[in-house]
Amino acid sequence: MHVGNCAGCHTAQGGRPFAGGRPLETPFGTVFATNITPDPETGIGRWSRKAFVRALREGVALNGDLLYPAFPYDHFTRASDSDIDALYAFLMTRPAVQARAPTNRLKEPFGFRPLVAGWNLLFLRKGPLVDDPGQSADWNRGRALAEGLAHCGGCHTPRNELGAERSDHAYDGAWTEGWYAPPLNAASPAVRPWTAEDLFAYLGTGLSATHTAAAGPMASVTRGLAQASEDDVRALAVYFASLMAHAPAAQGPPPADRGNVADAAHPEAAALFAGACATCHGPGAPMMQEGRPSLAWGTALHEGTPNDTIQVIMHGLAPPAGRSGPTMPAYGDSFSDRQLAQITAYLRARFTDKPPWPDVPGAVARVRKGGSE
Numbered sequence: 001m002h003v004g005n006c007a008g009c010h011t012a013q014g015g016r017p018f019a020g021g022r023p024l025e026t027p028f029g030t031v032f033a034t035n036i037t038p039d040p041e042t043g044i045g046r047w048s049r050k051a052f053v054r055a056l057r058e059g060v061a062l063n064g065d066l067l068y069p070a071f072p073y074d075h076f077t078r079a080s081d082s083d084i085d086a087l088y089a090f091l092m093t094r095p096a097v098q099a100r101a102p103t104n105r106l107k108e109p110f111g112f113r114p115l116v117a118g119w120n121l122l123f124l125r126k127g128p129l130v131d132d133p134g135q136s137a138d139w140n141r142g143r144a145l146a147e148g149l150a151h152c153g154g155c156h157t158p159r160n161e162l163g164a165e166r167s168d169h170a171y172d173g174a175w176t177e178g179w180y181a182p183p184l185n186a187a188s189p190a191v192r193p194w195t196a197e198d199l200f201a202y203l204g205t206g207l208s209a210t211h212t213a214a215a216g217p218m219a220s221v222t223r224g225l226a227q228a229s230e231d232d233v234r235a236l237a238v239y240f241a242s243l244m245a246h247a248p249a250a251q252g253p254p255p256a257d258r259g260n261v262a263d264a265a266h267p268e269a270a271a272l273f274a275g276a277c278a279t280c281h282g283p284g285a286p287m288m289q290e291g292r293p294s295l296a297w298g299t300a301l302h303e304g305t306p307n308d309t310i311q312v313i314m315h316g317l318a319p320p321a322g323r324s325g326p327t328m329p330a331y332g333d334s335f336s337d338r339q340l341a342q343i344t345a346y347l348r349a350r351f352t353d354k355p356p357w358p359d360v361p362g363a364v365a366r367v368r369k370g371g372s373e
C-alpha cells in the first residue's frame with residue numbers, strides 16, 4: 001500500500017496527507033497533484049472502485065478527462081488487482097479533507113487534455129506483467145512492484161523529450177528535482193556491491209551500514225517503504241540486487257582514504273574538513289566507531305557529477321523514517337559557494353580514486369539555484 005508513495009506526491013509541503021496541491025515540473029509545464037482523500041467535492045469520495053481502477057490502469061479521471069503522465073499511471077497499470085483494491089480501501093478510509101489543487105500551468109498546446117491520447121498510444125503499455133518462470137517468487141514480486149506501484153523508474157530511468165521513460169535505458173540513472181538518481185543496474189557506480197541485505201536495510205529504513213543514507217528525493221521514497229510490508233521491501237531488494245549483481249564498479253578493491261595526498265593538494269578544504277566534518281567523518285570519530293560507513297563507500301562521491309555530494313553538504317540529513325538516527329547539519333547557509341566547491345573537490349580527492357570533477361564551482365551555483373544538469 002505504501003509502496004506507491006502516493007503521499008509523497010499528493011501531499012503539499014506542510015499540507016494534510018493526500019490532500020494534493022504539490023507542484024510537479026514536467027516538459028509540459030507545472031502539474032499539481034490532486035486531492036485523493038475521500039472528500040466528495042474536492043477529492044475522490046464519489047469515485048467507485050471501477051473509476052479508481054480506470055485512473056490507475058488507464059490514466060482517465062472520473063469525468064473521462066485524460067490525466068497527465070506526471071501521475072505515473074504508466075507504472076500503476078502494472079499493479080495487481082489486489083494491490084489496487086487494497087489502495088482503494090486504504091484511501092477511502094483516510095480523513096476527508098476539503099482542498100482543491102491549483103489550476104495546472106501548462107505550455108501551449110498541452111493545456112488541451114485530449115492530446116495525452118497520443119502519448120498513451122505511444123508509451124502506455126496497459127496491464128500487469130507476466131511472471132518470469134525462470135526467476136524466484138521474490139524476484140517476480142520485486143519486479144512487479146518496481147515496474148508498478150513503486151515506479152522506481154519514475155526517477156531512475158531517463159526520459160525522452162515527451163517525458164516518457166526510455167524503456168531501452170531502464171534504470172540507467174536520471175535527473176529529478178535537482179538531484180541525480182544513480183543507475184540501479186550494471187551501470188551502478190556504487191563501489192561496494194549492493195547485496196539484497198544491504199538494499200533491504202536501505203530501502204526500508206533510509207539507512208544502510210554499508211553505503212550511505214537516503215538524503216534527497218530517495219528519503220521520501222524510503223519513508224513510504226518504511227510503512228510497507230517487509231516482504232514487499234525484501235522483494236524489491238532481491239530484484240535490484242540481481243540487476244546490480246555484475247556492476248563492474250563494485251568489483252575492484254575498496255577505495256583507500258588518501259588523506260595525505262588530498263590534504264597537500266587542498267590545504268584550505270583540509271582545514272575546513274578537520275574543523276567541521278572530522279568529528280563525524282574522520283577516522284576514529286564516534287560515529288564511525290558505531291559502524292557508520294566511511295565517506296568512501298557512499299555512491300555520490302563516485303558519480304560522474306558532484307551534484308548529489310553538493311546537495312548533501314548544503315542540506316544535511318534528517319534522521320530516517322520514524323527513528324532517532326544519525327543526522328548531519330546543513331552547511332548551505334554557513335559555507336560560501338567557494339568553500340562548498342573546495343570541500344566537494346577535497347572529498348573527491350580524499351575518498352575516491354577517480355579524476356577530479358570538472359567545474360565544481362559551476363555545479364555549486366546550479367545547485368544553489370535548484371537546477372539540474
Ligand code: HEC
Nearest residue numbers: 004005006009031032033034036055061067068070071072
Ligand atoms: C510522481 C507523483 C505522483 C505519484 C507518486 C502519485 N500521483 Fe496521483 N497524481 C499525480 C498528479 C500530478 C495528478 C494530476 C494529474 C492531472 O492533473 O492530469 C494525479 C492524479 C491522481 C488521480 C486522479 C484524481 C482526480 O481527481 O482526477 C488519482 C486517483 C491518483 N492520482 C491516485 C494516486 C495513487 C493511488 C497513488 C499511489 C499509488 C498516486 N496517485 C501516486 C501525481 C502522482
Ligand code: HEC
Nearest residue numbers: 150152154155179180181190214215216217218219221299
Ligand atoms: C522521487 C524519485 C525517486 C524514486 C521514485 C525512487 N528513487 Fe531511488 N533515488 C533517487 C535519488 C535522487 C537518489 C540519490 C540519493 C538520494 O536521493 O538520497 C536515489 C538513490 C537510490 C539508491 C542508492 C543507490 C546508490 O548506489 O547509492 C537506491 C538503491 C535506490 N534509489 C533504489 C530505488 C528503488 C528500489 C526505488 C523504487 C522502490 C526508487 N529508488 C525510487 C530518487 C528516487
Ligand code: HEC
Nearest residue numbers: 212213276277280292293298299300301309312326327328
Ligand atoms: C554530526 C555528524 C556529521 C557532521 C558534523 C557531518 N556529517 Fe556528513 N554525514 C553524517 C551522516 C550521519 C551521514 C550519512 C551517512 C551514513 O552514515 O549513512 C553523512 C553523509 C555525508 C555525505 C553523503 C555520503 C554519500 O555518499 O551519500 C557527505 C558527502 C557528507 N556527509 C559530507 C560532510 C561534510 C563535507 C561535512 C563537513 C562540512 C559533514 N559531512 C559533516 C553526519 C555528519
